[in-house]
Amino acid sequence: MHRFESPELVGRSLRGAGYLASERISSVVYLGDRLGKPVLVEGPAGTGKTELAKSVARMSGMRLIRLQCYEGLDEAKALYEWNYKKQLLRIQAERTGSQGEMAEWTELEADIFSEEFLLARPLLSAIRAPDPVVLLIDEVDRLDVETEALLLEVLSDYQVSIPELGTVTSTQTPLVFLTSNNSRELSEALKRRCLYLYIDYPSVEREQEIVLSHVPGISETLTSQITGVVRSLRQLDLKKKPSVSETIDWAQTLYLLGAQQVSNELVVDTLHVLLKHQSDIDKATAEFTAAR
Amino acid sequence: METILAAFIAELRAIGLPVSLSENVDAAAALRAMPLGDRDQVKSVLEATLVKNHDHYRAFELAFDIFFGGRPLARLAEGSGAAGRAGSGTGTVLRQLTEDELNDLLFQAVAGRDGVLLRAVAAEAVERWAGIEPGRVVAGTFYLYRTLTRLDLEALRRRLREEEAGPGGLNDLGRRLAEEDQDARVDAARAEVEAEIRRQLIADRDAQAVAMTLRRPLPEDVEFLNASRAQLADLRQTVRPLARKMAARLARKRRHRRRAALDFRRTVRKSLASGGVPVDLAFHKPRPAKPEIMLVADISGSVSAFAGFTMQLAYAIKSEFSRVRSFVFVDGIEEVTDILEAAADITSVTHRLNLGTSAVRLDGHSDYGRALETFWERWGGQVRSRTSVIILGDGRNNYHASRAWVLTAIRQRARHLYWLNPEPAAAWDTGDSIMREYAPGCDLVVECRNLRQLRAFVEQLD
Numbered sequence: 149m150h151r152f153e154s155p156e157l158v159g160r161s162l163r164g165a166g167y168l169a170s171e172r173i174s175s176v177v178y179l180g181d182r183l184g185k186p187v188l189v190e191g192p193a194g195t196g197k198t199e200l201a202k203s204v205a206r207m208s209g210m211r212l213i214r215l216q217c218y219e220g221l222d223e224a225k226a227l228y229e230w231n232y233k234k235q236l237l238r239i240q241a242e243r244t245g246s247q248g249e250m251a252e253w254t255e256l257e258a259d260i261f262s263e264e265f266l267l268a269r270p271l272l273s274a275i276r277a278p279d280p281v282v283l284l285i286d287e288v289d290r291l292d293v294e295t296e297a298l299l300l301e302v303l304s305d306y307q308v309s310i311p312e313l314g315t316v317t318s319t320q321t322p323l324v325f326l327t328s329n330n331s332r333e334l335s336e337a338l339k340r341r342c343l344y345l346y347i348d349y350p351s352v353e354r355e356q357e358i359v360l361s362h363v364p365g366i367s368e369t370l371t372s373q374i375t376g377v378v379r380s381l382r383q384l385d386l387k388k389k390p391s392v393s394e395t396i397d398w399a400q401t402l403y404l405l406g407a408q409q410v411s412n413e414l415v416v417d418t419l420h421v422l423l424k425h426q427s428d429i430d431k432a433t434a435e436f437t438a439a440r
Numbered sequence: 441m442e443t444i445l446a447a448f449i450a451e452l453r454a455i456g457l458p459v460s461l462s463e464n465v466d467a468a469a470a471l472r473a474m475p476l477g478d479r480d481q482v483k484s485v486l487e488a489t490l491v492k493n494h495d496h497y498r499a500f501e502l503a504f505d506i507f508f509g510g511r512p513l514a515r516l517a518e519g520s521g522a523a524g525r526a527g528s529g530t531g532t533v534l535r536q537l538t539e540d541e542l543n544d545l546l547f548q549a550v551a552g553r554d555g556v557l558l559r560a561v562a563a564e565a566v567e568r569w570a571g572i573e574p575g576r577v578v579a580g581t582f583y584l585y586r587t588l589t590r591l592d593l594e595a596l597r598r599r600l601r602e603e604e605a606g607p608g609g610l611n612d613l614g615r616r617l618a619e620e621d622q623d624a625r626v627d628a629a630r631a632e633v634e635a636e637i638r639r640q641l642i643a644d645r646d647a648q649a650v651a652m653t654l655r656r657p658l659p660e661d662v663e664f665l666n667a668s669r670a671q672l673a674d675l676r677q678t679v680r681p682l683a684r685k686m687a688a689r690l691a692r693k694r695r696h697r698r699r700a701a702l703d704f705r706r707t708v709r710k711s712l713a714s715g716g717v718p719v720d721l722a723f724h725k726p727r728p729a730k731p732e733i734m735l736v737a738d739i740s741g742s743v744s745a746f747a748g749f750t751m752q753l754a755y756a757i758k759s760e761f762s763r764v765r766s767f768v769f770v771d772g773i774e775e776v777t778d779i780l781e782a783a784a785d786i787t788s789v790t791h792r793l794n795l796g797t798s799a800v801r802l803d804g805h806s807d808y809g810r811a812l813e814t815f816w817e818r819w820g821g822q823v824r825s826r827t828s829v830i831i832l833g834d835g836r837n838n839y840h841a842s843r844a845w846v847l848t849a850i851r852q853r854a855r856h857l858y859w860l861n862p863e864p865a866a867a868w869d870t871g872d873s874i875m876r877e878y879a880p881g882c883d884l885v886v887e888c889r890n891l892r893q894l895r896a897f898v899e900q901l902d
Contacts, residue, residue, distance in 0.1 A: 154475055172484040175474070179488060182473040183466065190494060330494075332685045339492040340460055343470075346494045352621075376617035383620075412613045436613070 151208060151280070151323075152178050167196070167203035168357050176345045177204060186303045186324035188288075188339065191347035193329055194391020198286055200347070201325035205282040210323070213277070214284045215270035217291045226298055227308055228272045235260045261312035271302050275318040282323045288338075289328040296335055299326075303341045350392060352379055358392060359399045366403045373410040374399050381422065381432060390422040398422050412436050442468065444647075448507045451651045452490060455499050456658050459490055482508060495678055499658055506651045509639050534564040542568075543592055547599055550625050562632040565591040570637060574644050579653050580637045587633055597626050660891040664746035664862045672745060678891065679749060683756030686898055700724040730762040731855065731901075732826050736815060738833030740770045740806040746862040747832050750894065755780060757898070762826070767819070769811035775819070806836065808878070809843035816846045820853070828856040828901070831882075834863045835875040842874050847881025857881070860888040860897065 152158050159174035169177070177200075180187040189197045205212035215226060223229075238260050268276060274283040285299065302308060306318040326342060328334060350358065355375045360366065374395065382389045390398075398421045407414060415436050423429045445468060452459050467489040474485050483504055491500045537545065542561060549557040566572075569590045570583040600622040642650050657663075659678045662671045706722035735754055737747035751766055758764045765777045823829060829850055851857040859878060861868065865887045868875040879885045888894050 155481065171480060172487070175481055175484040176488045179470050179474060179485065183470060185466070187488075188492075330681060330685075336458070336460075340462055342492075343466075343488040344492045345488060346497065373614070373617060376621065377613070380617065380620055410613055415613065 150182055152181050154178070161207040162203055165203040165207035166361070167199060167207075168354060168361065169200070170350070170354060173200065173345065173347065176343055180325075180343055181323060183343070184306075184321045186326055186342045187345055188326045188328065188334070188342035189345045189347060190328045190330050192349065192389065192391065194393045195347045195349060196392055197327040197347055198284065201282060201284040201327070204323060204325070205284075208280075208282075211277070211279060211281045212284060213270050213274045213281050213322075214286060216286045217288050219290055219292060221291060221295060223298060225269055226271050226295075227269055227302075228310060229267045229269065230261070230312075231265045231267050235265050238265070263313070266310075266313070271299075272308050272316065274322045274324075275302065275306060275308055275316055277322070278319060280320050280322070282325065285324065285326045287329060288326045289331045289334060293335065296338055300337055300341065303338070349382060349389070352376065355379075355392065355395060359396060362396045363399045363403055366399060367408075370402065370407065370410065371399065374402065377410060377415055378422070384431060384435060386423065386428045386431065387425045388423070388428065394422050444507060445471070447648055448486075448503065449490070451503050451507065451648065451655075452500065455503065455655060456661060457491065457496050457499065463490055463492075479508060495659055498674075499656065502654065502656070503651060505635060505638060506642060506654065507647045509635065509642060534560060537564075539590060543595065546591060546629065547596055550596060550629055551600065551603065553625070558629060558632055559636070562591075562629070562636045566633060566636045566640060570640070572637070572640050572644065577645075577649075577653055578641075580634075580641055583637050583640075584634055587637070588630070591633065593626055593630060596629065597622060600626070657890075660895070662891070663889045664749060665743070665889070667745065675749065675891065676752075679752055680756065682891065682895060683753050686753075686895065687757040731828050732763045732824070733761045733765070734819075734823065734827055734829045735764065735766040736773075736811075736829065736831045737766065737768050738770070738806050738808070738811075739768045743806075743832075743834050743862060746888070749891075750830075750832050750860065750888075751780065753894065753898065767815060769806070769808075769815075771805065771807035771810055773811045773814045773818075805838045806833070807840045808833065808835065808837045808874075809841045809846075812846040813843050816849060820850065823850060823853045825853070825855055827854045828858065829854045831857070831859045832862075833859075834861055834873060835859075835868065835878055836871065836873045839872050842877045844877045844881055847878055851881055851883065856883045858883060858897075859885045860894075861885065862888055864889060 155178040162169045703722040711718040
């Protein structure tokens with residue numbers, strides 16, 4: 149029934165899948181499986197929220213079903229839709245094929261609202277999947293408040309009610325991850341149904357490991373300096389602090405430039421890899437050129 | 441475990457975290473499902489099930505440390521078992537050290553990044569110097585002060601700087617990074633001492649009692665008027681994400697509120713698909729006019745923190761308004777829109793404003809009457825039917841003339857006139873506060889003591 153033996157094992161397998169998880173992350177993933185509850189992942193952009201769900205799928209060999217949320221997403225795109233064109237064809241075929249009376253209408257009606265004419269969208273296909281799946285609901289905060297309620301039935305009972313068909317219940321409990329960039333407050337109802345995981349910027353040590361594993365061949369001294377500079381930048385009051393992926397990009401840049409050691413000049417020259425706002429770059433430049 | 445969990449959740453609710461019954465049940469189930477090895481795992485279980493808002497994390501962490509902080513090392517030594525023996529081993533050795541030797545050991549612990557040794561040193565220092573008096577209801581700040589006068593963290597920082605400078609090979613950047621790393625470690629040492637004092641307090645009284653003394657309001661409940669400097673810094677961190685959320689919400693609200701006129705062209709085009717019968721109607725996108733905001737803020741003394749936050753918030757969501765203009769006053773009044781727009785950080789600006797503008801004419805005591813009258817004379821003509829005027833202040837007029845007629849005049853021209861008062865409503869009209877004279881002239885007078893109330897006000901703005 150349960151997929152994971154222990155939190156440590158989750159951590160180790162995630163590492164095998166190329167995701168260096170902190171203890172807290174692997175504990176929550178483990179709990180999500182044990183309790184059969186969705187995991188709501190929040191945190192600053194670029195700290196590996198989406199990557200976590202992908203890695204969990206990769207490490208356990210499960211299929212990943214992804215629902216990318218956006219404003220205006222509705223039932224027809226998230227849950228299911230009737231394939232009305234096919235239904236029309238079916239009705240027409242019936243008319244021309246036989247001299248059927250209206251008595252057959254009820255039969256026909258039952259027929260055109262069957263599974264054959266149902267287009268499953270991500271949420272329904274995750275519920276109906278015969279094999280174990282990971283369902284990733286990405287950027288759930290972009291949904292309208294009203295559409296958020298769509299998710300509630302799926303998340304708490306792992307079922308979808310279709311008026312014409314009845315209730316579709318899942319055969320296996322999918323592992324569900326929701327990610328949010330915190331651009332608005334999610335409803336209490338949604339939060340209550342989920343386990344909450346906040347992924348912050350990693351500690352210096354963990355970030356060093358991440359860089360070392362993503363940029364093969366980079367030296368340890370360079371890495372420790374890189375993460376040091378990034379930590380120092382994150383302490384500044386910036387519009388957008390450098391994310392983990394930007395740290396990796398920067399490390400890659402420095403490695404390709406053949407740098408042995410980071411110096412103030414080098415930082416200033418390559419800041420645009422780490423920071424994307426001009427005002428942030430100006431601020432950091434001033435910070436790193438100031439004589440100390 | 442069940443009883444301590446119940447007490448812990450009661451404490452979280454007392455702080456103001458919304459912990460529902462089902463979350464309570466989840467936490468218990470999760471604790472059972474988890475092979476609990478150490479304290480960190482308990483912490484991540486409780487965090488995942490009980491705290492669903494990251495702004496509440498700090499409050500949770502403090503409460504967790506109180507309820508699940510473990511026992512002080514000194515007391516562990518008195519107990520039996522493996523942990524007790526290990527504790528007493530280091531404990532007795534440490535007790536014989538002199539003050540200098542203990543400080544030296546602290547340096548070694550921090551330099552060698554030895555967490556266990558650090559904790560033992562902190563425990564010994566607290567035992568020796570804090571002078572904890574059993575049974576006293578205190579938060580332990582004075583104990584911390586007493587300990588840190590003997591356990592010299594500044595000397596530690598200096599020594600780290602000297603000894604880790606290396607053979608002069610570090611460039612500017614290297615030095616900077618090393619210093620930041622050292623600072624982080626010194627802070628960690630300080631935190632360890634604080635934690636030890638807390639553990640001692642808890643061993644003395646019980647967790648619930650200590651939690652009550654240490655309880656602090658959540659960021660959104662901190663009152664602007666009597667926030668400490670640290671709390672203000674915390675608030676500043678909270679304001680920016682809050683503003684982003686509010687901007688998203690206001691934009692959405694505006695877009696969804698109503699349908700605009702029928703789009704005839706698109707309706708006809710769409711009807712072609714259904715044989716010329718207009719089944720689906722198409723509408724123009726609504727393009728509602730954005731309101732203009734004029735902020736008139738009292739920046740004298742204690743009210744200035746409140747004005748600073750409100751302005752910061754208003755600027756952060758200014759994309760939702762066609763224009764935000766700000767005026768500051770004490771007994772004179774001055775427009776500061778341009779200054780605020782050029783500056784990156786508004787709170788630092790309010791301080792500068794206090795120093796040299798014509799907002800202060802005479803003695804630096806607020807005079808609402810004069811300020812409002814001047815506002816009306818100089819900018820009254822620019823108040824239009826789309827303008828909402830928001831006055832920020834406590835209405836304490838230092839017994840000057842109120843000139844409340846100005847408010848009636850502004851209100852007649854403006855779309856709305858609001859007054860936000862950072863004082864509790866019960867304190868209005870006491871002393872020199874003359875809210876009762878100003879209130880009839882406003883559309884709405886709102887008590888705005890904390891971020892929660894400020895946010896409720898902005899969300900209903902239109």
